[in-house]
Amino acid sequence: IAGITQAPTSQILAAGRRMTLRCTQDMRHNAMYWYRQDLGLGLRLIHYSNTAGTTGKGEVPDGYSVSRANTDDFPLTLASAVPSQTSVYFCASSDSMSGPGEQFFGPGTRLTVL
């Protein structure tokens, strides 16, 4: 693994189903983030974690949950998917303790809820 990875790359999901998007980083970054990107709206923060064991709500958290059991992994769960959750989901990580603390993004997961 080099950097930050996400799985799956894309998924088509029936409404009402449960889905977990996976995110793993090998940079030992303390902070991790989940965004959704929709046309015309830009990137919107769903949930974040400043360190393992802690999480926080972003701008659009409803319908999503996260956990941060260790430094490397930050899964995002849709408990019961709805069509409005159709989007491209990006995971990101940053070392907020040094330098500018820029965020590094994973390749994204394209999710379609029917």
Add this chain to the structure above:
Amino acid sequence: GQNIDQPTEMTATEGAIVQINCTYQTSGFNGLFWYQQHAGEAPTFLSYNVLDGLEEKGRFSSFLSRSKGYSYLLLKELQMKDSASYLCAVRDGDYKLSFGAGTTVTVRA
């Protein structure tokens, strides 16, 4: 929260210069970032400003005025590969980023 505005689209000719403006209203400020995003790809970090002034990085420069809530990204000697979306993002005191909707730059031959 943050309110971040940037133009939706810009078009320029190869070899030219383009300036992308970003204005923001913030409840807390801890730095401004510019990211580049090619179609179908992830955003990648371009520049960071936390103090007023100009930061230069090769063909790309970024400027910040905190008192005016204003930044710009300057792209010089445009190349076809610079065709992409450019995202302005403001970081708050909790290290969370708020993004503008992005500016799509099209470089024409």
